[in-house]
Amino acid sequence: MSDSPIKLRRSALYVPASNEKALAKARDLSCDAVIFDLEDSAAPEEKATARERLRKLLSSDMRPSREIIIRINPLSSEWGTEDLLAARAMRPDGILLPKVEGPDDILAADEALDEADAPPSLKLWAMMETSRSIVNAAPIAELGRNPAARLACLVAGVNDLVKETRIAPLRENLRPWLMQIVLAGRAAGIDVLAGVTNNFRDMEVFARDCSDARSMGFDGKTLIHPAQIYPANAIFAPSSEELAEARRIVEAFSKPENQEKNVVALNGRMMERLHLEQARALIRRAQAVEELEDRDD
Numbered sequence: 133m134s135d136s137p138i139k140l141r142r143s144a145l146y147v148p149a150s151n152e153k154a155l156a157k158a159r160d161l162s163c164d165a166v167i168f169d170l171e172d173s174a175a176p177e178e179k180a181t182a183r184e185r186l187r188k189l190l191s192s193d194m195r196p197s198r199e200i201i202i203r204i205n206p207l208s209s210e211w212g213t214e215d216l217l218a219a220r221a222m223r224p225d226g227i228l229l230p231k232v233e234g235p236d237d238i239l240a241a242d243e244a245l246d247e248a249d250a251p252p253s254l255k256l257w258a259m260m261e262t263s264r265s266i267v268n269a270a271p272i273a274e275l276g277r278n279p280a281a282r283l284a285c286l287v288a289g290v291n292d293l294v295k296e297t298r299i300a301p302l303r304e305n306l307r308p309w310l311m312q313i314v315l316a317g318r319a320a321g322i323d324v325l326a327g328v329t330n331n332f333r334d335m336e337v338f339a340r341d342c343s344d345a346r347s348m349g350f351d352g353k354t355l356i357h358p359a360q361i362y363p364a365n366a367i368f369a370p371s372s373e374e375l376a377e378a379r380r381i382v383e384a385f386s387k388p389e390n391q392e393k394n395v396v397a398l399n400g401r402m403m404e405r406l407h408l409e410q411a412r413a414l415i416r417r418a419q420a421v422e423e424l425e426d427r428d429d
């Protein structure tokens with residue numbers, strides 16, 4: 133497990149660039165990432181205005197200090213290339229590519245960014261929302277192992293997946309595909325974010341979706357409404373029970389009699405060094421959350 137700084141992506145809120153009110157709110161929201169959307173939430177006749185509004189916002193002092201991602205239209209669409217170039221000029225942390233079907237879509241965007249002299253720090257995120265993206269999850273994610281390809285994060289897009297595959301939108305139907313996204317992301321060492329919960333009024337449904345996504349291994353969740361930020365931040369952060377258990381494991385291995393041991397017993401359970409690594413990673417993540425929250429206070 134690496135000691136590189138932890139980038140928290142517990143909550144990534146879609147903010148429609150076509151909605152002036154929503155744009156004006158973005159700076160003061162406490163989500164870990166903001167995904168400004170030029171795609172699904174902007175109607176064809178709104179696309180150009182949305183892009184221009186976003187450009188204005190991001191060059192003003194209303195620019196959020198969070199991780200900034202811009203979701204563009206597909207490069208194959210009439211808006212895609214212009215979106216990509218405009219987004220690059222807005223200096224986001226990442227560009228989210230919709231309707232990815234295979235590794236070539238990532239490579240094409242990467243090439244276009246290289247041609248536009250984009251810095252290597254500008255990352256690509258991929259929407260996993262077509263049936264081909266699930267079939268090709270491993271080769272898509274694999275590009276994340278090559279820093280030159282810019283791929284940093286996979287985002288599940290459940291509404292499009294349901295539409296395209298014609299399944300009933302039930303969690304048991306989606307689960308095998310979501311787990312493929314998680315596995316592909318982990319194999320490549322990149323982050324994976326869960327899809328949205330359309331019901332933004334029922335917070336019980338939302339909390340259950342977050343817990344479910346966390347248990348599947350997702351690093352965070354994409355959101356559609358500001359009311360979803362606080363619960364997502366809480367559920368994707370280590371809980372106080374998990375933190376206490378992690379500290380007990382670290383303490384057990386640091387006892388003089390255990391320092392050379394690979395396996396110790398803790399409250400009737402076997403603990404190996406891999407559990408110590410997991411415990412240390414969880415403590416680092418909890419520290420990252422605490423630092424971020426201190427910064428926000």
Ligand code: COA
Pocket residue numbers: 145146147148151153154155157158169172173328332355356357358
């Ligand atoms: N980002 C920023 N602000 C948002 C927001 C968002 N995603 N969603 C709602 N708000 C703001 C509203 O503008 C409103 O502001 P106001 O109090 O100044 O009027 C406030 O939060 C409360 O909103 P509310 O009245 O509860 O909801 P709504 O009916 O205005 O909006 C949606 C509901 C679903 C239309 C809206 O949340 C939305 O557009 N979400 C994102 C959709 C999207 O991006 N889809 C594509 C990706 S899946």
Ligand code: MG
Pocket residue numbers: 172230261289292
């Ligand atoms: Mg979509």
